Amino acid sequence: MPHIIVKLWPGKSDEQKQRLTAAITDDVTRILGCGEAAVSVAFEEVDAAEWTSQVYEPDILGRWNNLTKQPGYGERPARQENAQ
Numbered sequence: 368m369p370h371i372i373v374k375l376w377p378g379k380s381d382e383q384k385q386r387l388t389a390a391i392t393d394d395v396t397r398i399l400g401c402g403e404a405a406v407s408v409a410f411e412e413v414d415a416a417e418w419t420s421q422v423y424e425p426d427i428l429g430r431w432n433n434l435t436k437q438p439g440y441g442e443r444p445a446r447q448e449n450a451q
Contacts, residue, residue: 369395370407374422377412384410 388408431444
């Protein structure tokens with residue numbers, strides 16, 4: 368624990384992915400107080416044409432209340448009367 372999945376458009380280099388992996392691992396171990404062996408990181412490349420249906424709708428709009436950082440693009444979910 369934890370396992371972090373980074374979803375992104377294709378085109379980032381292996382070196383960029385390795386640098387991001389190292390930064391994520393460093394921050395997770397420092398902030399959560401776990402060892403490096405406990406952290407795993409995966410990348411899922413999603414074509415731009417598929418982003419809305421494969422990522423934005425299910426993972427962002429569909430889990431809006433779970434987001435700790437909201438994107439600065441796209442529609443926002445409709446307000447729910449009884450939402451807290």
